[in-house]
Amino acid sequence: MTAFTDAEPRAIISFTGTEDIFDTHYGIPVNPTGLESEGLLALGHLTDRHVLAVTNAHNRRVWGHRILPSRELDDLIPFSTKHIWILTTRGDGDPYDWEYEEAVADAEQAQPATLINVEWLVYEDDAVQSECPACGKPSRSTRGAVGPGRTGWGTYHRCRACHHQWPAAPAYPLRLERERTWPVAGDGSCFACHCLPDFPCSDGCAIRPDPVIGQRLCTRCRNQHPPEIWQQLAAVAYGTARQSDVRDEQRDRWLYSEALRGIPPAQAAQAWSRRVTQTAQRAAARTTATTV
Ligand SMILES: [Zn+2]
Numbered sequence: 001m002t003a004f005t006d007a008e009p010r011a012i013i014s015f016t017g018t019e020d021i022f023d024t025h026y027g028i029p030v031n032p033t034g035l036e037s038e039g040l041l042a043l044g045h046l047t048d049r050h051v052l053a054v055t056n057a058h059n060r061r062v063w064g065h066r067i068l069p070s071r072e073l074d075d076l077i078p079f080s081t082k083h084i085w086i087l088t089t090r091g092d093g094d095p096y097d098w099e100y101e102e103a104v105a106d107a108e109q110a111q112p113a114t115l116i117n118v119e120w121l122v123y124e125d126d127a128v129q130s131e132c133p134a135c136g137k138p139s140r141s142t143r144g145a146v147g148p149g150r151t152g153w154g155t156y157h158r159c160r161a162c163h164h165q166w167p168a169a170p171a172y173p174l175r176l177e178r179e180r181t182w183p184v185a186g187d188g189s190c191f192a193c194h195c196l197p198d199f200p201c202s203d204g205c206a207i208r209p210d211p212v213i214g215q216r217l218c219t220r221c222r223n224q225h226p227p228e229i230w231q232q233l234a235a236v237a238y239g240t241a242r243q244s245d246v247r248d249e250q251r252d253r254w255l256y257s258e259a260l261r262g263i264p265p266a267q268a269a270q271a272w273s274r275r276v277t278q279t280a281q282r283a284a285a286r287t288t289a290t291t292v
């Protein structure tokens with residue numbers, strides 16, 4: 001579900017809440033919204049009590065974690081909850097593809113909804129503590145997110161102080177040998193951002209094989225780093241992870257986003273190794289502490 005992006009008029013539909021695109025908590029249909037699921041959209045104008053109940057239930061059942069008491073939770077009702085009216089349209093074909101836009105209350109076919117911003121809530125999380133590479137503040141929570149340098153969702157920390165987002169190091173030991181195997185992008189997509197020839201990520205974006213990295217890269221991704229940085233990224237084996245290896249994918253994300261902050265890839269690769277080792281030690285220490 002996304003906000004409207006095209007001007008093409010499409011038929012307005014009204015949801016009853018019984019569609020299986022919704023999760024239902026306490027009889028209230030709810031759907032995550034926003035690129036990083038930072039919001040919840042519930043049908044109807046919810047009471048304060050229902051906002052709290054639905055937010056708690058959604059996180060427990062869908063994400064498997066509890067919301068912890070925090071100032072952000074105290075602020076949920078007064079500052080992060082909005083009663084709105086929405087117009088919804090369905091995409092072509094896929095029933096899960098639908099969009100909404102806010103409307104005025106008396107718009108034809110507008111239906112009441114409650115938008116809850118859950119972005120800043122504090123969750124119980126089994127993430128291993130990791131220090132923000134930009135400002136040093138520790139983070140103890142992670143979320144699934146899309147970031148630069150690698151296709152698909154990864155696990156990220158996000159700094160509450162400076163908002164920098166960085167890939168979480170996996171909590172198991174580092175593999176010292178790296179095999180150079182090249183995943184094949186059968187659909188001709190850009191290796192890093194996954195844009196497609198028919199669906200470019202930006203105007204004039206073209207995808208072609210990059211001789212330095214040995215992968216298809218789109219114009220925008222290639223332009224995000226100067227050639228010497230691409231060379232250095234390739235030298236530390238960026239982009240050679242097997243597609244199934246989550247650890248190496250996280251490393252790719254790390255190398256790329258550190259390069260975007262001006263950290264030389266060789267230095268970033270060393271920092272990553274240290275982080276993986278440290279994370280494994282922290283995870284092991286915690287396991288020992290909780291099983292004793
Ligand atoms: Zn920070």
Ligand SMILES: [Zn+2]
Pocket residue numbers: 190191192193194195201217218219220221222
């Ligand atoms: Zn790209």
Ligand SMILES: [Zn+2]
Pocket residue numbers: 190193195200201202205206218219220221
């Ligand atoms: Zn592109």
